[in-house]
Amino acid sequence: MDWLFPFAVMVSLVLCLMGLGLPVAFAFFATNIAGLYLFFGGSVGVAQMIANFSDAVATYALTPLPLFLVMGSLFFRSGLGDGVIRALDLCIGGLRARLSYVVLAAGAVFSALSGSSIANTGMMGALMVPEMLKRGYKPRMAFGPVLGAGSLAVIIPPSTLAVLLGSLAQIDVGALLIAGAIPGLLLTLMFAALIFVQTLIDPESAPQYATERPARGAALKAVAVNIVPMGVIVFLVVGTIILGIATPTESAALGCAGVLGLLLAYRKFRWSVLWEALDDAMKVTGMTFLIISASTTFSQVFAFSGASAGFINTIVGFDPGPYTFLLLMILVIIILGMFMDQVSMMLITLPIFLPIAMHFQFDLVWFGLILLLTYEIGFTSPPFGLLLFIMLGVAPKGTSLSTVALAAAPYIACTLFLILLIILFPKIALFLPGLL
Structure with missing residues (x-):
């Protein structure tokens, strides 16, 4: 059990530091330094960590990340989304719960244009929740569709979380992005059916x-x-990858150019909007790259200390079967999602889960999509689901966390059902990547 000491030190230290409120990147850096001194030769190990920085972020697969962030920020800051909502409202007409359907449809469209769950939820919540409550919608019909629509951005391409997961796990980013298209459409239809049943x-x-x-x-x-x-724009981002015309990086650049073209066509282009979009992307990209640098060293120390191999050999020795392991991984992520953000969960779980997935020869694109969907559940899981707090920020004063969480619960159930479908029928995730 020589692996147990480094495993316990590394995992417990990073969890404790994040629990104390230390930013994710700094919690990992502090843990890395402790691990390097204990298991990696002290100052020599720290020098190796510093040398890792450039290698960790100088990865071509990460290039779409800032471009997708610029594209989404341009879309939201320019006000292009207002016209989409008005058009969808006219199409849906007098259907019962029409505003809930408008929110869901607009959220799916915005997911394909931004890749940001936080931006989706913030925009839809601020625009639609006050109007829905004024029209007499019950809280679950006002909050739930916004939270469900916001979470779609995790899997509908271009998902920034998918780019990050693909880069960290060394999964084909293009295949992982495209794999989310059909499940994203299925999840949207499930959410629409849920709204219909609730009104029935x-x-x-x-x-x-x-x-x-x-x-x-x-x-x-x-x-x-x-x-x-x-x-x-959706074709420029998604269609060009499927047809093999462009790589994910090239498609992200095409998407940015397309959104800029729309801003000019609709006379919404302003230099201040462009500057704000670049500023947004720079802040998020800088922090993300810092986290990736810390994660790379964490994985190396984890492997060098023997914690990774020892843990895998011990777990595999129980031999409960690959799908039992998969269900256990999903359960662990769901529990972590109640207390952590998605990036933190990803950084902690990937070094442990990925070798197990490779041992059982899981298709990594299929496995990555299941992880993305499970991480998505954490966005709306109480008590610390990020989208719950964004919703509380736009909800009327006095709205409780339990009210918002109960509104999100049926949408979480839909996501769990989709995960089960993908486990039973892998082609749901792998059909489009198979065309690449």
Whole structure:
């Protein structure tokens, strides 16, 4: 059991430091330094950690990350999303709970244009929740669809979390991005069915009210003007990868160029918007690269100390079967998701889970997508789900965390059901990557 001491030191120290409120990157750096002195030769190990920095971030697979961040920030800061919401509202018409469907459809579109769950939830919550509550929607019908739609950005390409996971786990980033398209569409349809069932069981949860019928052709014109151009951006990002025309990096650059073209076409381009988008991307990219540098050294120390191999050999020795292990991994991530953000969970679990997945010869794209969906659940898991607190920020004063969490619970159940479907029918995840 020589591996148990380094395993316990590394894992418990990083968890304790994050529990004390230390930023993720600094918690990992502090743990790395302690591990390097204990297991890696002291100052020689620290010098090796510093040398790792450039190698860790100078990875071509990471290049789409800042580009996708710029694209999403340009889209949200420019106000292009307002036209999409108006067009979808005209299309859905007088359907019961129409605003819930508008939120869901707009969230799916925005996910394909931004890759950011936080931005999705913040924008949709601020725009739609006050209107829905004013119309008499019950909290679960106002908060739930926004939280569900926000979480779609984790798997619908271009997902920034998928780029980060692919880079850390050395999974084909393009394949992982494309793998989320069909599950993302399925999850959107599940959420729509959930809204329908909720209104069927409790019609008063979303009171129906008279809506103005749009003039003939107005809905068609709104779609042509506001939604079809967004479809071009989606093709530039996703379609070019599927067709083999562009790499993920090239498709991200095409997406940025496409959004800039739309800003010019709609006369929404301002230098201040461009500067703010670049500033947003720089801040997030800088912190992400710092975290990746820390994670790379953490994985190396973990392996060099024997903790990784010892843990895997011990666990595999129980031999409960590959799918039992997979379910245990999902359970661990769900529990961690109640207390940690997605990047922290990724950094802690990947060095442990990835070798086990490789031992059982799991398809890494399939396995990566299951991890992404499980990480997504953490966004809306109480007590520390990030999207829950974003929703509390836009909800009326006095709204409790339990109210928001209960609204999110059925959407979490839908995600768990989708994970089960992907485990039983891997082609759901692997069909599109197989076309690459």
